[in-house]
Amino acid sequence: MREPPPVGSSKQRANEIKAKQAASAAERARKPQPKVSARMVPVNEASLAPYNSYGAPDYAIRGYYLDMPFRCAGCGKDEVWTGTQQKWWYEVAKGYAYSGPKLCRMCRRKERERRDEARRVHLEGVARKK
Numbered sequence: 001m002r003e004p005p006p007v008g009s010s011k012q013r014a015n016e017i018k019a020k021q022a023a024s025a026a027e028r029a030r031k032p033q034p035k036v037s038a039r040m041v042p043v044n045e046a047s048l049a050p051y052n053s054y055g056a057p058d059y060a061i062r063g064y065y066l067d068m069p070f071r072c073a074g075c076g077k078d079e080v081w082t083g084t085q086q087k088w089w090y091e092v093a094k095g096y097a098y099s100g101p102k103l104c105r106m107c108r109r110k111e112r113e114r115r116d117e118a119r120r121v122h123l124e125g126v127a128r129k130k
Contacts, residue, residue: 039082040064048090051097059086060097070100074107 042064052055059065065083072079081101089095103111 020056039067039083041088044091047092048097049094053097057078058099059090065090068100070102072102072104072107074103077104079104 043059043062045060048060064085067083068081068086070079070081071077079101089099090097
């Protein structure tokens with residue numbers, strides 16, 4: 001049989017949640033960090049864009065980026081999103097913390113060219129109309 005939820009004010013519940021989060025952060029800090037290899041790029045949490053979530057992304061909890069395989073949605077080719085590319089995306093470009101790769105480099109280039117051409121054609125039409 002399930003137990004009913006604890007009775008208390010929302011302030012009490014908020015304090016319990018904060019205590020759990022602090023305990024989990026302290027536990028992560030106590031864990032011995034693995035030896036960093038060439039494939040493990042360290043995370044600088046201060047450089048991450050705010051992600052307004054109750055949890056943290058895997059790489060932030062882990063403390064380093066790992067190479068991540070993915071399949072391109074455009075051509076279906078298997079690719080690898082390297083740790084250095086992830087570091088640039090999340091820390092320099094301030095990309096959304098839970099986003100990931102979708103297209104390979106060639107498909108991104110083709111999509112960018114397609115958008116630029118569509119914009120050029122649109123602006124020519126607008127200029128001709130005036």
